[in-house]
Amino acid sequence: MNATPDPRLKAEEVSVLPLAAFDERVNVLGSKSYTNRYLAIASLSGRETVIKGALLSDDTLYFARAIETFGHVTCAVDHATASIHVTPTGRPMRAPKDDIFVGGAGTPLRFLISMAGHAQGTTIITGNTRMQERPMGDLLQALPPLGVDATAVRGNGSPPIRVVGGSFKGGATTINGLVSSQFTSSLIINALRAENDTHITIADELVSKPYVEMTLAALKEMGVHVGRDGYRTFTVAAGQQARGGEVTVEPDASGMSYFLAAAAILGSRVVIPGIGSGSHQGDVHLVDALERMGCRSQVTDDEITLTGGPLRAIDIDMEAMPDVVPSLAAVAAYAEGTTRITNIASLRVKECDRISAVTTELRKMGIEVEELPDAMYITGGTPHGATIDTYDDHRIAMTFAIAGLRTEGVVIKDPGCVAKSFPTFWQTLDTLHPTLESTK
Numbered sequence: 001m002n003a004t005p006d007p008r009l010k011a012e013e014v015s016v017l018p019l020a021a022f023d024e025r026v027n028v029l030g031s032k033s034y035t036n037r038y039l040a041i042a043s044l045s046g047r048e049t050v051i052k053g054a055l056l057s058d059d060t061l062y063f064a065r066a067i068e069t070f071g072h073v074t075c076a077v078d079h080a081t082a083s084i085h086v087t088p089t090g091r092p093m094r095a096p097k098d099d100i101f102v103g104g105a106g107t108p109l110r111f112l113i114s115m116a117g118h119a120q121g122t123t124i125i126t127g128n129t130r131m132q133e134r135p136m137g138d139l140l141q142a143l144p145p146l147g148v149d150a151t152a153v154r155g156n157g158s159p160p161i162r163v164v165g166g167s168f169k170g171g172a173t174t175i176n177g178l179v180s181s182q183f184t185s186s187l188i189i190n191a192l193r194a195e196n197d198t199h200i201t202i203a204d205e206l207v208s209k210p211y212v213e214m215t216l217a218a219l220k221e222m223g224v225h226v227g228r229d230g231y232r233t234f235t236v237a238a239g240q241q242a243r244g245g246e247v248t249v250e251p252d253a254s255g256m257s258y259f260l261a262a263a264a265i266l267g268s269r270v271v272i273p274g275i276g277s278g279s280h281q282g283d284v285h286l287v288d289a290l291e292r293m294g295c296r297s298q299v300t301d302d303e304i305t306l307t308g309g310p311l312r313a314i315d316i317d318m319e320a321m322p323d324v325v326p327s328l329a330a331v332a333a334y335a336e337g338t339t340r341i342t343n344i345a346s347l348r349v350k351e352c353d354r355i356s357a358v359t360t361e362l363r364k365m366g367i368e369v370e371e372l373p374d375a376m377y378i379t380g381g382t383p384h385g386a387t388i389d390t391y392d393d394h395r396i397a398m399t400f401a402i403a404g405l406r407t408e409g410v411v412i413k414d415p416g417c418v419a420k421s422f423p424t425f426w427q428t429l430d431t432l433h434p435t436l437e438s439t440k
């Protein structure tokens, strides 16, 4: 259940106090990626759907409100039960009169560009300052062969995006997979409502593959079959309708990562219920990386246990788990030796340039970091306190809160940015740490 708003979400900064070892069960909110997927699929299905255990955060709430502006469904949010009830209105999808604004919600914005292709009229979709720098060009090139005219208003490949819709016919297209998997997921999900079969070919390699697996798993769960040839082609046959009814969202593996990292850094034990070996969330495999660094883990069908130990550096390709790179970097700062995190170029186009941000902020804490275009080499040591800039990036705030649990004097600026994906983060951290305070 999502709790009441936390005053720290409005504070200028919070001081993180060091924590002794702990042994706790920690409940993590629902998966952001699954909540976004079920919202999109339910909206396209034309059937009443209840999304239970949903993440109710800035990103998913922006998405639910944006979907409603097309007029074909309502998305009723129940904070008491953490559920979203998607109900068809019987009206057609029409472009909203006002621009759609989604703040910093990248996945929703990318899903909405294709979705607007189904809505009669012209839709303008935009976001906050950082969102207006994030790349959309690959998706804009892939949509015209499917019948959808989508262009960047400023001609720079980034939002605001203008979509002339009502014309998502389907057919064959090619998408570049190197920048973001969200483009591929957007096309696959929205092909659900196309008049004709849709064939999607991936040019080059596909990054962040587990997220496409989550797309296919969510569609399968809702009764939609997607044909595939590995990660080369995906085919969505026309005329399929998602089943509607109830779906349940599992806990968010990226949100879980902060509590795994806390256990690793503090030589402690954490149990995360509700997520286990059957999960398609790629970020679950942070557990394997932490094991290689000296932790012990137990992963059953429905819970994950991690116990910290003396930490040693590893070399690791993190292309499949971009969102937990900052979490791993915090652990690396306390490990013996140099951890080489490679194949992470996509981090430069997230909520901030995360390679640069993690490098800068770890250096403030006295940690040696070598920054490469698509990698970070972090030499573990004895981090000291620092005031951490968070770049309006939830993952930077949560990562450095964890890094601050084993040293004095870490202050996190703009702690409210965690609301993008984990509005109860500070309260959840309190369950390990009752003395966390906002100082301003």
Ligand SMILES: O=C(O)C1=C[C@@H](OP(=O)(O)O)[C@@H](O)[C@H](O)C1
Binding pocket: 032, 033, 034, 036, 107, 179, 180, 181, 182, 185, 207, 208, 211, 322, 323, 346
């Ligand atoms: O499809 C998704 O739900 C996501 C895909 C990933 O993005 P990229 O594919 O751009 O790496 C990830 O970083 C993001 O937080 C969520």
Ligand SMILES: C=C(OP(=O)(O)O)C(=O)O
Binding pocket: 104, 105, 106, 107, 108, 323, 350, 351, 395, 421
């Ligand atoms: C990159 C992220 O999200 P998005 O791309 O959906 O904004 C994230 O949550 O770390």
